[in-house]
Amino acid sequence: xxxxxxxxxxxxxxxxxxxxxxxxxxxxxxxxxxxxxxxxxxxxxxxxxxxxxxxxxxxxxxxxxxxxxxxxxxxxxxxxxxxxxxxxxxxxxxxxxxxxxxxxxxxxxxxxxxxxx
Amino acid sequence: xxxxxxxxxxxxxxxxxxxxxxxxxxxxxxxxxxxxxxxxxxxxxxxxxxxxxxxxxxxxxxxxxxxxxxxxxxxxxxxxxxxxxxxxxxxxxxxxxxxxxxxxxxxxxxx
Numbered sequence: 001x002x003x004x005x006x007x008x009x010x011x012x013x014x015x016x017x018x019x020x021x022x023x024x025x026x027x028x029x030x031x032x033x034x035x036x037x038x039x040x041x042x043x044x045x046x047x048x049x050x051x052x053x054x055x056x057x058x059x060x061x062x063x064x065x066x067x068x069x070x071x072x073x074x075x076x077x078x079x080x081x082x083x084x085x086x087x088x089x090x091x092x093x094x095x096x097x098x099x100x101x102x103x104x105x106x107x108x109x110x111x112x113x114x115x116x117x
Numbered sequence: 118x119x120x121x122x123x124x125x126x127x128x129x130x131x132x133x134x135x136x137x138x139x140x141x142x143x144x145x146x147x148x149x150x151x152x153x154x155x156x157x158x159x160x161x162x163x164x165x166x167x168x169x170x171x172x173x174x175x176x177x178x179x180x181x182x183x184x185x186x187x188x189x190x191x192x193x194x195x196x197x198x199x200x201x202x203x204x205x206x207x208x209x210x211x212x213x214x215x216x217x218x219x220x221x222x223x224x225x226x227x228x
Contacts, residue, residue, distance in 0.1 A: 004160075006160075032214075034215075034216075042220060043204065043218040043219060043220040043221055044161070044204070044206075044216075044218045045218075046215055046216070049215065091158075093160045093161070095160075097214070104214065105163065105166065106151075106163075106216060107163065108153070108160035108161045108162070108163075109160050110159050110160045111158070111159060111160045113158065
């Protein structure tokens with residue numbers, strides 16, 4: 001089946017530092033990757049959508065200069081949280097889709113727990 | 118506004134006690150209704166996709182059904198290992214096929 005990995009699984013950083021999270025599709029080429037944020041006992045909120053080789057599309061209210069997304073290849077997308085603050089602490093989850101067609105499936109990574117001190 | 122609402126928020130069952138989870142949606146141009154299972158601290162695990170009213174899909178003790186306004190996830194004779202949060206999501210008819218998630222139902226099955 002389609003497998004998506006994320007690294008790291010857990011990261012703790014100091015306020016003001018930047019953190020990079022990687023999302024990889026291991027056994028398929030991901031034309032489209034999605035980044036979500038999930039706060040405790042809440043659902044997944046889409047942050048941005050990225051297609052390989054083009055700029056990410058951000059959801060309303062998500063700062064593109066703070067959450068930098070790079071989808072450099074068909075198997076790798078990265079999310080960089082710049083100048084992180086405690087309110088950025090959350091569970092970040094990526095998903096990947098093989099195509100951008102009407103009936104493609106999204107497969108989710110295991111998530112990255114970010115704690116900003 | 119595209120919206121997905123799940124009920125109940127939490128459900129506690131005894132092992133073997135069947136029940137159903139509800140997902141109602143208002144998503145323009147729905148291109149699929151998805152069910153996922155999420156364990157604590159992990160990403161969602163895909164269960165089912167339903168595309169048209171009247172469609173049903175089954176997997177072990179789970180069966181998902183779809184009408185024009187809602188979807189149900191029926192759990193038959195659940196076991197403790199079925200304990201998890203069950204999420205439903207509607208896929209929008211946009212270029213990138215975004216998913217709109219509900220807030221989930223936290224299921225706890227006691228032995």
